[in-house]
Amino acid sequence: xxxxxxxxxxxxxxxxxxxxxxxxxxxxxxxxxxxxxxxxxxxxxxxxxxxxxxxxxxxxxxxxxxxxxxxxxxxxxxxxxxxxxxxxxxxxxxxxxxxxxxxxxxxxxxxxxxxxxxxxxxxxxxxxxxxxxxxxxxxxxxxxxxxxxxxxxxxxxxxxxxxxxxxxxxxxxxxxxxxxxxxxxxxxxxxxxxxxxxxxxxxxxxxxxxxxxxxxxxxxxxxxxxxxxxxxxxxxxxxxxxxxxxxxxxxxxxxxxxxxxxxxxxxxxxxxxxxxxxxxxxxxxxxxxxxxxxxxxxxxxxxxxxxxxxxxxxxxxxxxxxxxxx
Amino acid sequence: xxxxxxxxxxxxxxxxxxxxxxxxxxxxxxxxxxxxxxxxxxxxxxxxxxxxxxxxxxxxxxxxxxxxxxxxxxxxxxxxxxxxxxxxxxxxxxxxxxxxxxxxxxxxxxxxxxxxxxxxxxxxxxxxxxxxxxxxxxxxxxxxxxxxxxxxxxxxxxxxxxxxxxxxxxxxxxxxxxxxxxxxxxxxxxxxxxxxxxxxxxxxxxxxxxxxxxxxxxxxxxxxxxxxxxxxxxxxxxxxxxxxxxxxxxxxxxxxxxxxxxxxxxxxxxxxxxxxxxxxxxxxxxxxxxxxxxxxxxxxxxxxxxxxxxxxxxxxxxxxxxxxxx
Numbered sequence: 080x081x082x083x084x085x086x087x088x089x090x091x092x093x094x095x096x097x098x099x100x101x102x103x104x105x106x107x108x109x110x111x112x113x114x115x116x117x118x119x120x121x122x123x124x125x126x127x128x129x130x131x132x133x134x135x136x137x138x139x140x141x142x143x144x145x146x147x148x149x150x151x152x153x154x155x156x157x158x159x160x161x162x163x164x165x166x167x168x169x170x171x172x173x174x175x176x177x178x179x180x181x182x183x184x185x186x187x188x189x190x191x192x193x194x195x196x197x198x199x200x201x202x203x204x205x206x207x208x209x210x211x212x213x214x215x216x217x218x219x220x221x222x223x224x225x226x227x228x229x230x231x232x233x234x235x236x237x238x239x240x241x242x243x244x245x246x247x248x249x250x251x252x253x254x255x256x257x258x259x260x261x262x263x264x265x266x267x268x269x270x271x272x273x274x275x276x277x278x279x280x281x282x283x284x285x286x287x288x289x290x291x292x293x294x295x296x297x298x299x300x301x302x303x304x305x306x307x308x309x310x311x312x313x314x315x316x317x318x319x320x321x322x323x324x325x326x327x328x329x330x331x332x333x334x335x336x337x338x339x340x341x342x343x344x345x346x347x348x349x350x351x352x353x354x355x356x357x358x359x360x361x362x363x364x365x366x367x368x369x370x371x372x373x374x375x376x377x378x379x380x381x382x383x384x385x386x387x388x389x390x391x392x393x394x395x396x397x398x399x400x401x402x403x404x405x
Numbered sequence: 406x407x408x409x410x411x412x413x414x415x416x417x418x419x420x421x422x423x424x425x426x427x428x429x430x431x432x433x434x435x436x437x438x439x440x441x442x443x444x445x446x447x448x449x450x451x452x453x454x455x456x457x458x459x460x461x462x463x464x465x466x467x468x469x470x471x472x473x474x475x476x477x478x479x480x481x482x483x484x485x486x487x488x489x490x491x492x493x494x495x496x497x498x499x500x501x502x503x504x505x506x507x508x509x510x511x512x513x514x515x516x517x518x519x520x521x522x523x524x525x526x527x528x529x530x531x532x533x534x535x536x537x538x539x540x541x542x543x544x545x546x547x548x549x550x551x552x553x554x555x556x557x558x559x560x561x562x563x564x565x566x567x568x569x570x571x572x573x574x575x576x577x578x579x580x581x582x583x584x585x586x587x588x589x590x591x592x593x594x595x596x597x598x599x600x601x602x603x604x605x606x607x608x609x610x611x612x613x614x615x616x617x618x619x620x621x622x623x624x625x626x627x628x629x630x631x632x633x634x635x636x637x638x639x640x641x642x643x644x645x646x647x648x649x650x651x652x653x654x655x656x657x658x659x660x661x662x663x664x665x666x667x668x669x670x671x672x673x674x675x676x677x678x679x680x681x682x683x684x685x686x687x688x689x690x691x692x693x694x695x696x697x698x699x700x701x702x703x704x705x706x707x708x709x710x711x712x713x714x715x716x717x718x719x720x721x722x723x724x725x726x727x728x729x730x731x
Contacts, residue, residue: 147484355681356655
């Protein structure tokens with residue numbers, strides 16, 4: 080296998096010049112550059128990326144942590160993040176943290192061990208103290224980790240309000256409201272608070288059902304739906320994340336309820352799942368591609384030593400009407 | 406920051422001994438090992454993983470290529486592969502190839518550049534000649550790349566036969582059969598051939614609709630369904646991959662057809678999508694976790710220099726009855 084000194088010899092330049100060109104660490108004249116490239120081609124020389132990374136103290140790899148990609152919200156987020164990272168010259172290492180309790184900690188440690196240049200965390204599981212210890216580029220999706228760590232999230236208060244207004248518009252008076260676990264600090268609580276406020280203002284009855292922490296799988300959603308229907312069910316409106324809203328609607332349909340005549344459904348997230356069910360779900364859409372773009376921008380800014388202009392990015396949500404509201 | 410020589414000095418051993426221990430490249434007595442570990446703790450020493458990898462000529466990273474994880478089949482496959490790789494001590498670099506035409510080539514090149522130790526390819530896009538050039542650990546999911554490259558797939562012939570028998574059992578006589586693109590060489594063609602054979606043997610009419618190459622998105626499936634329903638639609642049975650079968654069923658429901666009374670549906674893959682629709686889809690289930698496990702096993706065997714006992718692994722499929730067949 081050809082080595083760097085073989086390339087230098089053939090191109091009739093010094094080893095340092097070849098090294099400068101490969102690492103982009105100094106000026107190399109265009110003419111010299113062409114000679115080196117020709118020599119590399121002729122010798123079929125492949126630079127050892129590991130050695131180059133060691134020199135540059137970067138790997139070009141970003142770790143992205145999500146609970147799992149079988150959840151459509153995270154699947155779409157990961158697809159978008161990977162594309163944006165690719166365009167910015169980075170590769171994505173993906174960690175699904177749902178399966179192993181210590182995986183999150185291990186990936187954070189990879190920042191220290193120079194295996195990844197940065198972390199985008201969409202996980203709500205670890206004690207935030209661990210994040211504070213790591214003085215490296217990190218961006219959080221929808222969670223407050225530390226004052227120093229930028230957060231990307233949507234305007235959940237608006238989302239909660241839009242959902243409430245849509246159900247009120249349909250004259251719903253008795254709402255089942257599934258909300259996220261209050262065990263973690265996250266911007267998403269605003270969605271539920273605002274939803275409740277709107278309903279209270281209009282003297283509308285709501286029943287809040289708090290979901291367990293970090294359970295995002297279909298099996299859990301089915302258990303929740305079973306529990307709900309084992310009690311007298313007299314709701315005329317339901318607000319929940321996409322998958323849970325769908326499981327709940329399907330059970331209602333199986334029990335002979337007509338949607339939206341007897342019950343209206345508004346879901347949250349607006350992933351592709353809301354479009355594969357019949358009737359199509361009315362949903363509050365998070366701009367997932369936008370969240371990914373902002374997360375990548377805030378992270379690459381940190382890596383390249385640019386001070387981010389804003390620590391926190393908040394994007395708007397939209398209502399997409401399906402056929403589960405009247 | 407502490408360096409390796411500081412650790413050696415504090416532990417009162419040679420630098421070479423510390424290096425041997427970190428790299429696992431030679432014998433280090435238990436007593437010495439403990440002294441070194443204590444010194445590392447006291448000095449808060451973090452080994453530079455890049456340097457260690459350079460020495461060991463491995464990175465512990467596996468590239469996994471799929472079209473995109475917004476497709477539930479690949480989402481479930483990626484979740485399982487990541488978990489199995491994690492258990493085997495590897496990290497997963499994920500490449501979604503749908504967005505960039507040259508991404509597949511670039512990731513193959515990363516094998517040469519010592520950035521990844523192996524590749525699992527679930528992509529059907531690149532000229533297979535490129536794979537033949539790379540004499541490194543590769544495993545293919547459901548595709549023939551080269552005699553030397555192991556393939557993991559299911560017994561598609563059985564799957565096609567099971568689907569046909571289920572529709573025949575429901576007395577379907579006029580079947581719409583969506584099949585994958587014949588532009589690539591893949592084991593999946595056997596599914597369609599066997600399905601057609603079974604139908605012909607029973608003198609059952611089928612209409613084959615060949616899907617475009619590498620189009621796995623919902624927008625395309627909706628276009629296909631629109632095209633199909635713009636023609637006179639007199640089918641009493643449909644066979645297609647999960648997502649397409651669902652889009653087709655939803656359109657039938659919207660047009661007033663009763664499922665399964667008027668039309669029966671059997672889908673292929675058995676991803677979670679088949680369980681989020683009402684009525685639940687009858688489906689041929691690919692053992693996705695098993696495919697992932699075999700892919701990881703065949704790959705790690707290659708990396709560790711073990712000759713695989715079998716080049717090709719074929720797993721069985723099962724019929725899961727939903728409520729879209731009678």
